[in-house]
Structures are given as C-alpha cells and as structure tokens.
Amino acid sequence: MVKWRIRSFRPAVSARRISSGGDLQDNPASTRPRVRSSSQRPEDRTLSFDVPGPEYMILVMGVTGSGKSSFINLLEDDSVSVGRNLRSRNASMSSPLHDLVTLIVPDTKSCTAVKTKIGQTIVTVVDTPGFNDDEDSDGKIFAKITRFLSTQYRLGILLKGIIWLQKIDDNKFTGSARRYMDILTQMCGDDASPNIALVTTMWEKVKGTDGLGLGLERDEELRQHYWSTLVDGGSCVFQMYTRSRDRAEAIVATLLKKADVVLQIQRELFDDHQRLDRTCAGKMVSSALEERIFEKLQTIRTLREQLEDAERRKNDRKRDRIRKQLDAQLDEHAIQMRTREELRCQPDDETDEKIKEANDKKEGGWKSRIQLFAGVMGPLVSLAVNLALNFAGA
Ligand SMILES: Nc1nc2c(ncn2[C@@H]2O[C@H](COP(=O)(O)OP(=O)(O)OP(=O)(O)O)[C@@H](O)[C@H]2O)c(=O)[nH]1
Ligand SMILES: [Mg+2]
Missing domain, CATH: 1.10.287 (Helix Hairpins)
Structure with missing residues (x-):
C-alpha cells in the first residue's frame, strides 16, 4: 500500500552531475519529491511512498518523423505505433495569406510509457509527441510533456535522461528542430547536459557513392554548431548507422549509468512555484x-x-x-x-492533488510508482501493451 508521509522541509534539490564510474548510480533521494499545500506555505512537506524502488525513466524526444517511436520499438517490438508515411495536410484553407502550406501531421499524439529491461535494470522509456511545422501546436505539446515530467518528479521516479533524435538526412537544422531544441535546452538547464543523448537517425538515406560522406559532414556540423553547447556540457552524440536493438540498448544503457537528474523546469515549477509560462x-x-x-x-x-x-x-x-x-x-x-x-497553469498543487486522488482511488494500493504514475496520468498517457501486462501480472 502506498502511504503518504509528512516530512519536514529539505533544501531544494539541484541537478546531479555525471558519474564517472560504470555502475548504475542509484540515488533515489535526489528526486524525492517535496509536497506542499497552499495552506501550508511557506513551510514544506515531503512526500514518500512505501513501494519498492528505485524506478527509472528516460524520455525520447525530437521533431515529428525523427524516429522516436521506431527507436522505442527496437527496444520492445511493436510497443508503440510508427508513422507509416508522414502525412501532410493542405492548409491553404486555414492560411489565406499563403497559397499552399504543407504541414507534417505528427503520428504520436500523446506520451506513451514502455517498460523495458536493459541488462538487469528495468526502465520506462517514454515516447513523446514531436514538434512539427504547425507552430500553434508547440504550446500544447510543451504543456503535455511538462505535465508528464511534473508527475514523474513528484512521484520520485528517477529521470535518467533524455534521448534527442535528429534525422541526419535533414539538410538544414532549422524550423521545428531548431525551435524544439531551444525549448529543450531551456527545459533541461545547463546542469542536465550530461543526461542528454544526441542521436542521429536515418543514416541509410544519406548513403551515396562516397559512403556516408554527406552524413558525416552533417554530423560534424551538428556537433560544431547546433549542439556545441550541449556537447561541451557533457552530452554524448550517437549515430544510429543501422536500426538495431543493440545500438538502441547501448544508448539507453549509457544514460542509465548517469546519476539521475532534476531538470531546470522541474525546479522552477516545484521549488520556485512558478507558473508554466x-x-x-x-x-x-x-x-x-x-x-x-x-x-x-x-x-x-x-x-x-x-x-x-x-x-x-x-x-x-x-x-x-x-x-x-x-x-x-x-x-x-x-x-x-x-x-x-x-x-498559464501552475502545475505544482494540481499535480499533487491528482496524485492524491489516484492514490486514494486504488484499493489495496499501487505496487509501483510507475503504476501510480499511469493512474495519475489517465487518458493523458497511453500505456504500451507490455507495461499494461506487467501491471496485470504485478
Ligand atoms: N530509413 C529509416 N527510416 C526510419 C528510421 N527511423 C524511423 N524511420 C521511418 O520514419 C518514419 C517516421 O518514424 P516514427 O518512428 O514514426 O517517427 P516519430 O518521431 O515517432 O514521429 P511522430 O510520432 O510523428 O513524432 C517511419 O516511416 C519509420 O519507419 C531510420 O533510422 N531509418
Ligand atoms: Mg511517434
């Protein structure tokens, strides 16, 4: 049974540094959530759960069509749906000032949590919706991902990092990729750079007579120009030359070796009690x-x-x-x-209320934080089949 305990105030948690050793750095205390109700300011309360831990999470992000869902399916076959073809829609009706605007419609509409095992470690990998050419949807996607990260933080699920996917066949790092990357770096903060894995996909598409020449040039350009701050801060760069489970596992395993991280946006929302905007x-x-x-x-x-x-x-x-x-x-x-x-929302109290509500609803209690997580997120998060089965059998 998950129990709620009231504890005394602890100082705000800061982002953890990269661990140099090869072992997993289990430090559940670093993301132990503090919970506060409006009636109790400025005193704080800490929330903890009597469930086995620790539990790990990694987010997969990137613009629409960058291969996020495909990457997750490499880890767990057919766990999430992949865009068959990138569809486009004629937006001329809605954009009278432009004759024909083509928008890429994203395939993944909500966050999907997939539980997988890497070596002896169980980790929940999360498929997220990607930014696309429709800038109006940026705010909605940002709010969705933030809601997800708020619940993860408050439940004390340890965030091991973010996998950012980038198509190597995109000849310019502009538009949605640039916009989304700028937002991502602001969400994460400088201290989280070691927990970001930058991964290029679609290498088959740049194979030419000179082998991978064009792809390697773009890879270098990404590192030197667009990703230089992250790389200098400790982010690793990986290439998915071929789509293989081994490669995907190696990337996830690299993040699992890092100390867990608290993102800048989580500190802003929950330690500084900021509004999302x-x-x-x-x-x-x-x-x-x-x-x-x-x-x-x-x-x-x-x-x-x-x-x-x-x-x-x-x-x-x-x-x-x-x-x-x-x-x-x-x-x-x-x-x-x-x-x-x-x-304009203020996710801190709202998230805690939802956690309490989900916690009270479940008779017999939740067996893990991830289960409770799914209970809290409800329709906002889809659960991949394997996770649902794990729930049933747990
Ligand atoms: N050639 C090649 N195709 C890929 C690769 N990764 C994904 N694809 C294809 O690219 C298309 C889009 O892949 P998805 O995995 O759905 O991309 P996504 O990032 O999840 O897209 P959204 O859900 O729309 O944000 C699909 O047709 C995939 O089969 C890759 O590494 N190489
Ligand atoms: Mg997808």
Missing part, C-alpha cells in the same frame, strides 16, 4: 504564441474588412469564400487561446 522554457513558448496570436488577430481584422467590402458590393462568391477563411482563422484563434490558458 514563467519558466525559462515556458517564456519562450508563450512569447512565440503571443506573436502568433497578434498575427492571427491582424489576419482576422483584414478578413473582416474584406468580408464587409464583399457584402457591400453584393459579391456573393467572394463573400462566401472569405467567410470560410474567416471561420477557419477564428477556429485557430480559439485553439491559440486555449493553449495560452494551459500555459
């Missing part, structure tokens, strides 16, 4: 969103003027076309406003 990463996401809200309102104003003009001139065809465009813009604006609200 006031964290370093949140500020970045929300200022980009505010710019797009501003642009959207200008577009809406222009369309309204055009609509009035078409009505004045009794041009029915033009009026109908503009009305359609206006409706699409208004729908997108409504989504932007909902995302703005999501970013």
Whole structure:
C-alpha cells in the first residue's frame, strides 16, 4: 500500500552531475519529491511512498518523423505505433495569406510509457509527441510533456535522461528542430547536459557513392554548431548507422549509468512555484504564441474588412469564400487561446492533488510508482501493451 508521509522541509534539490564510474548510480533521494499545500506555505512537506524502488525513466524526444517511436520499438517490438508515411495536410484553407502550406501531421499524439529491461535494470522509456511545422501546436505539446515530467518528479521516479533524435538526412537544422531544441535546452538547464543523448537517425538515406560522406559532414556540423553547447556540457552524440536493438540498448544503457537528474523546469515549477509560462522554457513558448496570436488577430481584422467590402458590393462568391477563411482563422484563434490558458497553469498543487486522488482511488494500493504514475496520468498517457501486462501480472 502506498502511504503518504509528512516530512519536514529539505533544501531544494539541484541537478546531479555525471558519474564517472560504470555502475548504475542509484540515488533515489535526489528526486524525492517535496509536497506542499497552499495552506501550508511557506513551510514544506515531503512526500514518500512505501513501494519498492528505485524506478527509472528516460524520455525520447525530437521533431515529428525523427524516429522516436521506431527507436522505442527496437527496444520492445511493436510497443508503440510508427508513422507509416508522414502525412501532410493542405492548409491553404486555414492560411489565406499563403497559397499552399504543407504541414507534417505528427503520428504520436500523446506520451506513451514502455517498460523495458536493459541488462538487469528495468526502465520506462517514454515516447513523446514531436514538434512539427504547425507552430500553434508547440504550446500544447510543451504543456503535455511538462505535465508528464511534473508527475514523474513528484512521484520520485528517477529521470535518467533524455534521448534527442535528429534525422541526419535533414539538410538544414532549422524550423521545428531548431525551435524544439531551444525549448529543450531551456527545459533541461545547463546542469542536465550530461543526461542528454544526441542521436542521429536515418543514416541509410544519406548513403551515396562516397559512403556516408554527406552524413558525416552533417554530423560534424551538428556537433560544431547546433549542439556545441550541449556537447561541451557533457552530452554524448550517437549515430544510429543501422536500426538495431543493440545500438538502441547501448544508448539507453549509457544514460542509465548517469546519476539521475532534476531538470531546470522541474525546479522552477516545484521549488520556485512558478507558473508554466514563467519558466525559462515556458517564456519562450508563450512569447512565440503571443506573436502568433497578434498575427492571427491582424489576419482576422483584414478578413473582416474584406468580408464587409464583399457584402457591400453584393459579391456573393467572394463573400462566401472569405467567410470560410474567416471561420477557419477564428477556429485557430480559439485553439491559440486555449493553449495560452494551459500555459498559464501552475502545475505544482494540481499535480499533487491528482496524485492524491489516484492514490486514494486504488484499493489495496499501487505496487509501483510507475503504476501510480499511469493512474495519475489517465487518458493523458497511453500505456504500451507490455507495461499494461506487467501491471496485470504485478
Ligand atoms: N530509413 C529509416 N527510416 C526510419 C528510421 N527511423 C524511423 N524511420 C521511418 O520514419 C518514419 C517516421 O518514424 P516514427 O518512428 O514514426 O517517427 P516519430 O518521431 O515517432 O514521429 P511522430 O510520432 O510523428 O513524432 C517511419 O516511416 C519509420 O519507419 C531510420 O533510422 N531509418
Ligand atoms: Mg511517434
């Protein structure tokens, strides 16, 4: 049975450094959550669970189509769904100012937790939704991943690191990859660099007459320019020359050897009690969103003027076309406003409430933090089959 214990205040936890030894660094105390209720500020309480531990988690991140789900399937066959083909959607309806905009639609829509065993260590590897060309979805994805990280932190599941996947056949590190990487580094903070594994995928696609020449050039460019701060801070770079379980396991095993880490965003949210949009990463996401809200309102104003003009001139065809465009813009604006609200949340108390609720619901108690984690996240997290089976058999 999971029990809640009240403990006295402990100082804030800082990110752990890379361990030089080859053994797993089990240090459950480093992410032991402190829980606080609004009525108890400024005194703090610490929450702990009478369940066996420690339990480890690793997040797999990267833009849509970078191969996150495929990577996880290398560890556990068919545990998550992989995009068959990257679909695109014609966004001309919703972008009247551009003729034809093609957007990549992400395949993975929510975080999926997959339990796997590397050597003797059981670890939960998490598939996450990726950023795509639709910048309006950045805030939603960011909020989803943050909710996930908040629950992981408060439950004392040890975060071993983040695997960042990058397609080597992308000839420019721009757009969504650049945006997402900037946000990721703000989420993690400098101290977490050793816990980030930078992995290039799709090497088959750059094979040419000169072997891997083009890929190796891009790999060097990534290290020298775009990833240099992370690499200098201790992040490792890996190449998935071929898709193999051994390679995927080696990458996960490297992170498992690191000391567990508390990310900057977790400290900002839970130690400093910040609102999501006031964290370093949140500020970045929300200022980009505010710019797009501003642009959207200008577009809406222009369309309204055009609509009035078409009505004045009794041009029915033009009026109908503009009305359609206006409706699409208004729908997108409504989504932007909902995302703005999501970013204004303060996850600390909300997360604790959800944990307590899930904990109280389960008769006989939860057998592990990961089980309780799934109970807390509910529909916000899908569970891969093997994890669900483990639950049933646990
Ligand atoms: N050639 C090659 N194809 C790959 C590799 N990894 C993934 N793919 C293919 O790329 C496509 C996208 O892969 P996914 O694993 O679904 O990518 P994802 O990052 O999970 O994408 P989202 O869920 O949309 O964010 C699929 O068709 C995969 O089969 C790789 O290393 N080499
Ligand atoms: Mg996916």
